[in-house]
Amino acid sequence: MEVPPGIDPTKAHPSRRYNYWLGGKDNFAVDRESAGVVASAFPTVALSARENRAFLKRVVTYLAGEAGIRQFLDIGTGLPSAGNVHEVAQSIEPTSRIVYVDNDPVVLVHARALLTSEPAGRTAYIQADLRDPDKILADAELARTLDMSRPVALMLVATMHFITDDHDPYDIVARLLAALPSGSHLVMTHATKDHLTAEEYAYSVEANERSGVPFRLRSRDEFTRFFDGLELLPPGVTSVVEWRPEVPEEERPSVEDVSMLCAVARVP
Ligand SMILES: C[S@@+](CC[C@H](N)C(=O)[O-])C[C@H]1O[C@@H](n2cnc3c(N)ncnc32)[C@H](O)[C@@H]1O
Structure with a gap:
């Protein structure tokens, strides 16, 4: 991949590493090396990425369809890939409006592919950091695209594990929700x-440190805390594999191999 101006190709970044696990070409050697270090602790990580992406499509289909949601704030968008949020939502409801947010400059370079809205709807891209949620909420592009007096789906899909405890992850989510x-x-x-033993967990922490991308695995209880005060929708906190699955159980990967929790909740 050619290195666009302003991009540091010597530093691994989560969007490009995820792109590599999904089989994409928008990644550098440093991202593939980082991916290898993570895979040494979690060999099924590419499977986990694919299952996460499949969940994203199912959940947007549910929100735009059954739940009647017309506005999406997708923070930690990642590089454009098959089935971007606006493509899935607007295939169901062309008036859907989507604001994408990511802090990786490589995503900005590719953002054109996220701005292919149906004429009846609208999409926008904001280059911003989730660790500064007030800045995201104050962005003029957000105000131009979303009507904050009407329901919004806040999407934090495979993103919060990049927010380490020193950045107060629960406060970040609470601030964003308070605006909705x-x-x-x-x-x-x-x-x-x-699903990790203490020894596997210790190895995983060490491998993530070595991979050059800050990462925080959380337990089910730690994950569930993000939903305090909200109404969890069925099936509650579960593995992405088991959330409204479209294939029979025997064709699904194991919950352990994927090790990715998910939940959908409504703001009361
Ligand atoms: C694993 S990808 C997930 C992409 C997409 N949400 C999905 O699930 O298919 C995580 C994305 O979060 C972004 N990200 C990580 N930390 C972030 C931060 N502090 N602010 C904004 N985006 C961040 C990364 O750049 C990356 O694109």
């Missing part, structure tokens, strides 16, 4: 440590 009206939804997926 009743009837809004929170969608989150998050890598979990639940």
Whole structure:
């Protein structure tokens, strides 16, 4: 991949590493090396990425369809890939409006592919950091694209595990939710440590440190805390594999191999 101006190709970044696990070409050697270090602790990580992406499509289909959600705030968008949020939502409801947010400059370079809205709807891209949620909420592009008096689906899909405890992850989510009206939804997926032995967990922490990308595995209880005060929708906190699955159980990968929790909740 050619290195666009302003991009540091010597530093691994989660969007490009995820792109590599999904079989994409928008990644550098440093991202593939980082991916290898993570895979030494969690060999099924590419499977987990694919299952996470499949969940994203199912959940947007549910929100745009059954739940009647017309506005999406997708933070930690990742590089454009098959089935971007606006493509899935607008295939169901062309008036859907989507704001994408990511802090990786490589995503900005590719953002054109996220701005292919149906004429009846609208999409926008904001280059911003989730660790500064007030800045995201104050962005003029957000105000131009979303009507914050109407329900919004806040999507934090495979993103919160990059927010380490020193950045107060629960406060970040609470600040974002406080800006959304009743009837809004929170969608989150998050890598979990639940299926690891103490020894595997210790190795995983060490490998993530070595991979050059800050990462925080959380337990089911730690994950569930993000939804305090919200109404969890069935089936509650579960593995992405088991959330409204489209294939029979015997064709699904194991919950342990994927190790990714998810939940959808409504703002009361
Ligand atoms: C694993 S990808 C997930 C992409 C997409 N949400 C999905 O699930 O298919 C995580 C994304 O979060 C972004 N990200 C990580 N930390 C972030 C931060 N502090 N602010 C904004 N985006 C961040 C990364 O750049 C990356 O694109």
